[in-house]
Amino acid sequence: MASNSVRVAAAQMTSINDLAANFATCSRLVKEAVAAGAKLVCFPESFSFIAAKSGESVKLAEPLDGPIMQRYCSLARESGIWLSLGGFQEKGSDDAHLRNTHVIIDDSGNIRSSYSKIHLFDVDVPGGRAYKESSFTEPGKDIVAVDSPVGRLGLSVCYDLRFPELYQQLRFQHEAQVLLVPSAFTTITGQAHWEILLRARAIETQCYVIAAAQAGKHNENRESYGDTLIIDPWGTVVGRLPDRISTGIAVADIDFSLIDSVRAKIPIAKGRNDNHRCRNSQAAL
Numbered sequence: 001m002a003s004n005s006v007r008v009a010a011a012q013m014t015s016i017n018d019l020a021a022n023f024a025t026c027s028r029l030v031k032e033a034v035a036a037g038a039k040l041v042c043f044p045e046s047f048s049f050i051a052a053k054s055g056e057s058v059k060l061a062e063p064l065d066g067p068i069m070q071r072y073c074s075l076a077r078e079s080g081i082w083l084s085l086g087g088f089q090e091k092g093s094d095d096a097h098l099r100n101t102h103v104i105i106d107d108s109g110n111i112r113s114s115y116s117k118i119h120l121f122d123v124d125v126p127g128g129r130a131y132k133e134s135s136f137t138e139p140g141k142d143i144v145a146v147d148s149p150v151g152r153l154g155l156s157v158c159y160d161l162r163f164p165e166l167y168q169q170l171r172f173q174h175e176a177q178v179l180l181v182p183s184a185f186t187t188i189t190g191q192a193h194w195e196i197l198l199r200a201r202a203i204e205t206q207c208y209v210i211a212a213a214q215a216g217k218h219n220e221n222r223e224s225y226g227d228t229l230i231i232d233p234w235g236t237v238v239g240r241l242p243d244r245i246s247t248g249i250a251v252a253d254i255d256f257s258l259i260d261s262v263r264a265k266i267p268i269a270k271g272r273n274d275n276h277r278c279r280n281s282q283a284a285l
């Protein structure tokens with residue numbers, strides 16, 4: 001490992017409607033990540049629970065200082081590793097709604113930051129079923145980035161991936177170096193779009209992208225496209241867990257000098273400013 005780099009892990013799992021079983025899986029994967037030398041391990045959307053029946057998630061939603069998140073804070077502290085927990089069912093402002101919240105916990109077990117999913121999955125999947133996440137979920141309003149030992153993290157969740165302006169803001173306004181995209185993509189849309197969208201976000205922001213994925217069959221009606229990816233700022237896939245591996249971790253090194261050199265050689269931050277000048281000078285003519 002180069003001196004200017006630090007190791008991260010991304011977990012793939014098949015969460016079910018059993019909090020204890022999912023916590024046991026997460027604990028096991030955290031141990032693997034620690035053994036591999038990772039400073040941060042990223043878990044997918046709905047790591048702690050995936051409902052089998054409608055209404056189950058809202059009923060079990062808790063505030064971030066509730067017992068479910070407390071257990072994960074203890075896990076981080078006892079293991080001495082940072083956690084990215086993508087897509088926790090956080091209690092909303094009324095009993096009918098939750099927030100789909102991505103939580104960052106440091107290696108002392110403190111919640112450092114949280115981001116609630118802005119773009120909700122109200123989609124009629126071609127050849128699949130229809131989803132209406134907004135029927136039980138309140139959208140977030142704030143864009144969130146936070147410093148960590150593996151660089152400045154830009155937070156997002158799953159369907160946010162299809163809205164590139166969020167990632168542009170994370171890079172150019174919030175100075176993110178590593179974009180996190182915890183997900184539970186559908187099999188149909190995942191096969192068609194997942195890797196392409198993730199690599200595009202990495203290339204156009206010159207950030208690392210870490211996308212932990214749910215994989216396989218959660219229950220009778222629900223299946224996810226597992227293909228956990230870690231992508232470098234040049235767009236190269238540097239870590240992967242293919243769909244057929246239901247549970248495990250992918251590991252890669254975040255190389256800060258690569259971020260700097262890609263950004264220096266292809267200066268798109270400067271290009272954006274030049275563009276503005278160009279438009280302004282035309283307007284002045």
Ligand SMILES: O=C(O)CNC(=O)[C@H](CS)NC(=O)CCC(=O)C(=O)O
Pocket residue numbers: 045046049050051057087121131133158159162184185186189190
């Ligand atoms: O409801 C839960 O338990 C957790 N939430 C999800 O799984 C969400 C909303 S239903 N799924 C997505 O955003 C899939 C996006 C996707 O597949 C795409 O953009 O193509």
